[in-house]
Amino acid sequence: MPTGVAIRDPREQLFNAAERVLLRDGPSALTSRAVTTEAGCAKGVLHRHFTDFDAFLAELVRDRIARLDATALLTSAGSGVVSHHLTVALTDLFGSVAVAIVSLVISRDELRARLRRTTPTGIPLLTEAAAMLGSYLAVERELGRIDAGCDLHVLATTLIGAAHMLFADRTGTPPDGTAVRRVVDSVIVGALSTPPR
Template identity: 70%
Template structure:
């Protein structure tokens, strides 16, 4: 297969197929044969681009981490606009409404993959969740600098609390994902004590309100 655009297309085709399997059937169903069958390509395509299946899975996780980092830039850019609760709720829905929950399950399920990822990112933590926590902390820091949350707000506690709450909301793949109002309610409960009382908190978001 030619390199360049075609190579990127092949990788994305395989990654998207793996994501669909993860979301539909869980990490135990994810095999090289299942991925190539889902992608509708020859069995050898995956191994032409990756040394082995764990290398493919590591590439999948790293690709999804890059998406979180892109989302982080957009979220930080939204600081000072809309409402703090609304921005956070949308970010959590974008994160966990896609493949983030399944990626966490995958990393937990496969010891070899977890070990490989730790070698390439020795900082520790759970891939995707670590980057997502940093994303929220960066956004909350920006809002604190703008005065929309309290100057003494502990963003390093708020961010992982929001990630943990969001993960629990979306973790059950057997039921309908939570609606927008359910996500907003959880976010509002977590950040209520940090929101500034007044217009700077965003429409309808005085201290303690959702």
């Protein structure tokens, strides 16, 4: 006799449940029991697919890193306004679960240690997001819209850091597009070959 209903994609169901707990209650509330309760499954389901809870969390973070998609940003290169494209990319990034994921990574030593295998420096997710912005800025530099002497790594990481500060209070009202655009304009003003519009 079966003991329960088969779960179609248990990993994704558990990841989505973890995100909901993380967004609602914060990183300190994220336990294996909270995740499986939120997912509506037995605790054993998590341990059947992951060696331990930190392995689960590491895979959650890696999965969310893999979802970073630079396609729209790279496709926009050479058209429109650079600061607008960066504003949209940063708002999309930090308007998602990214701020909560960063808080989780910062709060758990074992999780950070595991993630160092794939992200040896920086904060996982933010490091990859900065690389995504850097790739876009490199294309814009090739097209002559970003100054040839600009340090793209510094520019991308400054944009990530400044935007993260805007979105970091997960309990407050997220900043609107105007606030994000003001920060982007301030950071990139010296890097643009032409002034922002």
